[in-house]
Amino acid sequence: MDRFVWSNGLLEMNETLVIQQRGVRLYDGEEKAKLDAGVVLLSTHRLIWRDIKNHECCIAVPLSQIVFFEEQAAGIGKSAKIVVHLHPALPNKDPGPYQHSKFSYIKLSFKEHGQIEAIVCDGTEFSPVLCLQFYRRLTEEMTQRRWENTPASQPIPTATGSQTGRTRAVGIVGIERKLEEKRKETDKNISEAFEDLSKLMEKTIRFKSYLLSMGIANPVTRETHGSGTHYHMQLAKQLADMLLAPLQERGGMMALTEVYCLMNRARGMELLSPEDLVNACKMFESLKLPLRLRVFDSGVMVVQLQSHNEEEMIASALDNVSEKGSLTSEEFAKLLGLSVLLAKERLLLAEKMGHLCRDDSVEGLRFYPNLF
């Protein structure tokens, strides 16, 4: 903010107003400036801000001080902003509202409601997006750089960068030539500057859409660990409702992959991401829902009814195996109406507990009662 100078707000000769906008607040870098309610005016030469209550409080910065600018999208409770990066203040600058600033940029914050006050130029249509409109105008002015062609009568401090390659010439031809050179050079500078910016924008947009396509929402705003969000809590409740019947049909236990398919098929739209499903399932216990998420040694995750009693299951597994002499996972699955994956997990668990032992041969893996 130390680049601004006090101004009377009057336009100079050759300086024309492009657009003005009410309800704009200024930021010095990330910090809110005391100048919080004003009108911002864009002219062909300067950016001017006038306090809405105190008209005498008026400041301005030349457009030539602008290095580049970008939009900062609105968020919840946050207005849309334009971030304007500025060249360092010149030593012989006139006094302004700030003596020093640790930031090299300012922000114009466009409050949510307002009207476009006046548009002067070539009759562009109204747009509800105030910030965007201003941004576009600023872009145009920065591209055309009209202040260079028609210097205002008052001396305006200019940036030192763009004054290379001036040739000396006299007369109209000389002036024309100078203008032409100037134009070409600034054109080049602007395109180079915006090239980097547009590449970055492209990458950002692509990255964001890639994340969204994977079902991962904006990583900046989402919690990913532990405590879970309101969303996960709701989801957990929904899961509990939807899974009770299927679980009972399947003997009280379902692999998480089965749950995932079932839920997404039912939902049709607004599909669940695997991450969300796991996080929701982790909350069953704390929400006192009658389901549990369980992880086997092998890493397989299942959702089971809380009433599911594993000892009983294992005891009955032993009975089944003893009755048949021996069983493979497939045979056991068929016997109980379980999926092969879950049948195997149960047999492995029974083995782990010493109730069963295994016979591994070319014929396959078979489980016997542990007679050792």
Add this chain to the structure above:
Amino acid sequence: MNFEWPWQYNFPPFFTLQPNVDTRQKQLAAWCSLVLSYCRHRRIYTLDVMEAQESPMFNHKKIERKLSVEAIQIVFEELRKKGNLEWIDKSKTRCLIMWRQPEEWGKLIYQWVSRNGMINSVFTLYELSNGEDTENEEFHGLEECMLLRSLQALQVESKAEIITMDEGKGVKFF
């Protein structure tokens, strides 16, 4: 006389190395016992690992199950830890199966020598293991490796001395 196989021999899981630690311990104990009793029955004093794979001991053709090489190595290691097995070569391809300890053999041999009043006599190894006089003795047919180990045990107790002679080794008893 037919060898009496233990019940585990007809139990297919017996031929799969069990992942459950407790189960495995019992399994290995049963294997050790089987190996020792089979070798005692058949008077086997040494084993070659590769040949053993095909022996009825580890390969039960009737139920189409056999113990893998890894598992055989593990069983042998168990036997070694228990003191019933000694490797003859560094690469662990051949071993001594000691279903009777060398000290025990030594004792039996010494008893025979003493009973027949042959202390201070010199014998060739062949005489001891394959001589007519020893035909009715337990140690008759004892393989040379095992015989040597047994005599070494006696040597330690100063009851014998192994001598190298022209045709081979011999032993004198004290």
